[in-house]
Amino acid sequence: MKPRPATVRIAAGQGFWGDWLEAPYRQVTGGPIDYLMMDYLAEVTMSILQKQKSRDPSLGYAKDFIPLMERILPIAAQRGIKITANAGGVNPRACAQAVAETARRLRLGGKVRIGVVTGDDLLGRLDGLLAGGHELRNLDTGRPLSEVRDRVVSANAYLGAWPVVEALRGGADIVVTGRVTDTGLTLAPMIHTFGWRPDAWDLLAAGTVAGHTIECGAQCSGGNCLVNWDGIPDLANVGYPIVEAAADGTFEITKHPGTGGRISVAGVKEQLVYEMGNPAEYITPDGIADFTTIQLAQRGKDRVRVSGVRGRPATDMLKVSIGYFYGYKAVGTLVYAWPDAYRKAQAADRILRQRLADLGLKFEAVLTEFVGADATHGPLARASARLDQLPEVQLRIGVRSPDKAAVERFTREIAPLILNGPPSVTGFAGGRPKPEEIVAYWPALIDKRMVEACVEVVQV
Amino acid sequence: MRKKATRRARRVRLLDLAHARSGDKGDTANVGLIALEPEYYPILVKHVTAARVARHFKGMISGPVERFELPNLHALNFLLHGALDGGGTISLKTDAQGKVFSTALLRLELELPK
Numbered sequence: 001m002k003p004r005p006a007t008v009r010i011a012a013g014q015g016f017w018g019d020w021l022e023a024p025y026r027q028v029t030g031g032p033i034d035y036l037m038m039d040y041l042a043e044v045t046m047s048i049l050q051k052q053k054s055r056d057p058s059l060g061y062a063k064d065f066i067p068l069m070e071r072i073l074p075i076a077a078q079r080g081i082k083i084t085a086n087a088g089g090v091n092p093r094a095c096a097q098a099v100a101e102t103a104r105r106l107r108l109g110g111k112v113r114i115g116v117v118t119g120d121d122l123l124g125r126l127d128g129l130l131a132g133g134h135e136l137r138n139l140d141t142g143r144p145l146s147e148v149r150d151r152v153v154s155a156n157a158y159l160g161a162w163p164v165v166e167a168l169r170g171g172a173d174i175v176v177t178g179r180v181t182d183t184g185l186t187l188a189p190m191i192h193t194f195g196w197r198p199d200a201w202d203l204l205a206a207g208t209v210a211g212h213t214i215e216c217g218a219q220c221s222g223g224n225c226l227v228n229w230d231g232i233p234d235l236a237n238v239g240y241p242i243v244e245a246a247a248d249g250t251f252e253i254t255k256h257p258g259t260g261g262r263i264s265v266a267g268v269k270e271q272l273v274y275e276m277g278n279p280a281e282y283i284t285p286d287g288i289a290d291f292t293t294i295q296l297a298q299r300g301k302d303r304v305r306v307s308g309v310r311g312r313p314a315t316d317m318l319k320v321s322i323g324y325f326y327g328y329k330a331v332g333t334l335v336y337a338w339p340d341a342y343r344k345a346q347a348a349d350r351i352l353r354q355r356l357a358d359l360g361l362k363f364e365a366v367l368t369e370f371v372g373a374d375a376t377h378g379p380l381a382r383a384s385a386r387l388d389q390l391p392e393v394q395l396r397i398g399v400r401s402p403d404k405a406a407v408e409r410f411t412r413e414i415a416p417l418i419l420n421g422p423p424s425v426t427g428f429a430g431g432r433p434k435p436e437e438i439v440a441y442w443p444a445l446i447d448k449r450m451v452e453a454c455v456e457v458v459q460v
Numbered sequence: 461m462r463k464k465a466t467r468r469a470r471r472v473r474l475l476d477l478a479h480a481r482s483g484d485k486g487d488t489a490n491v492g493l494i495a496l497e498p499e500y501y502p503i504l505v506k507h508v509t510a511a512r513v514a515r516h517f518k519g520m521i522s523g524p525v526e527r528f529e530l531p532n533l534h535a536l537n538f539l540l541h542g543a544l545d546g547g548g549t550i551s552l553k554t555d556a557q558g559k560v561f562s563t564a565l566l567r568l569e570l571e572l573p574k
């Protein structure tokens with residue numbers, strides 16, 4: 001039997017769908033790594049992809065994954081770098097197919113095996129599940145899904161690391177998944193490399209913490225970092241993070257030499273608390289990680305050691321991410337200039353609201369913000385800013401309604417203010433805002449036994 | 461004399477004691493507040509209570525505030541419920557994902573004994 005390696009290096013290449021296109025390329029070329037991990041799926045991404053698939057059954061995955069693979073596959077194949085990515089969205093098989101075609105075109109036929117993880121998509125099974133007594137109650141509001149069933153556009157259970165492990169054990173070089181957790185994509189290579197057992201809760205928790213640390217890409221290597229933000233070097237060439245993990249569950253966060261950004265204890269702390277609920281209970285399908293047990297230490301320049309992570313057994317439930325049609329919204333903006341910029345914007349807001357009321361338009365919500373004054377910090381900012389001296393203010397007004405016609409009419413009420421409202425107004429070059437369909441997020445839980453992951457590995 | 465001494469206090473901005481990062485989960489914003497120096501952590505624990513933070517964000521959030529302690533990271537985690545106008549895709553806010561509640565919290569001024 002081949003001896004197991006002492007460490008495994010897992011590099012983050014995308015923190016979300018739309019992240020820096022250069023990052024994955026630089027991760028595979030900038031120094032030695034064993035795995036490239038890429039997270040594509042945010043909460044509402046699945047419903048966008050489901051909509052694309054309903055129009056064209058060959059779509060429904062992160063399309064820019066394919067040109068990216070075209071760019072990095074030859075290097076990854078040559079260097080033996082494996083890839084885990086949830087780019088498959090609601091159509092992992094079509095995504096894998098497209099990757100396979102790309103590989104063949106690159107003359108990598110016979111050299112690449114692709115793993116596909118499915119089974120997370122519950123949309124076609126929803127009525128059966130509801131009939132079987134699975135209410136899929138909203139985790140935030142407690143309401144049963146039956147109330148919005150006819151408006152559901154996507155429903156996906158979060159799978160964990162184990163199906164990805166199975167694909168790697170089956171010899172996959174690239175694992176394309178649907179809704180696998182962000183952390184599972186990093187944990188799986190660790191489980192696979194070190195042969196961790198399904199009840200090694202501390203180790204699984206450590207791998208989960210590693211995944212959480214790098215799942216947002218550069219957000220742990222100097223990006224969006226508040227501590228000494230203007231002293232962080234060369235963000236133009238920011239190095240995305242790399243986990244160097246050992247079999248005992250300890251790991252170090254680092255980045256390729258010669259890259260920009262910074263890996264510091266303070267920066268890693270910021271990422272650890274990002275999108276955190278109860279830190280003692282970070283629940284994943286693979287187990288529960290206790291973030292109050294994490295110990296951090298700076299181990300040299302751009303290198304932070306993480307140890308001490310404790311975990312607890314997984315729950316019997318899986319989280320389900322459901323998207324449902326909610327209504328329409330639109331946001332319009334205008335910019336008012338000095339003098340009295342803020343007062344002019346306020347006056348325009350009053351006029352606009354009166355016109356909407358006079359038209360008898362009904363909205364679920366109308367929200368006004370004054371960008372430059374209070375849009376981000378609200379009354380806290382108004383209390384301290386010199387509001388009478390602002391050089392310019394952007395009036396930003398948004399409406400939301402189940403009635404598309406009302407939202408449409410609202411979008412026609414912005415531009416007239418340029419000529420028939422308060423003076424010194426500009427910044428309307430973008431034209432009339434477009435009403436947008438709202439697909440809202442419905443988080444729920446389901447009995448684990450109702451969801452079975454399916455793993456296939458195919459030779460290209 | 462003694463009375464006067466106990467009344468004396470210094471005002472300290474949270475910005476000078478801590479850094480922070482915030483994000484969203486549905487209609488809830490979370491703010492992770494991290495002490496800049498380990499010795500500041502007990503000050504945060506004592507003075508930056510859930511009630512104090514709820515007062516700070518009055519008018520900006522519609523639900524309660526929860527607080528969790530991470531002594532290992534010298535950090536506190538706050539959950540601000542009802543902070544995001546419905547959150548995610550529903551929200552009309554510029555900061556629909558609660559990204560800058562972090563620095564809004566750092567505006568808080570504490571009255572510390574001299």
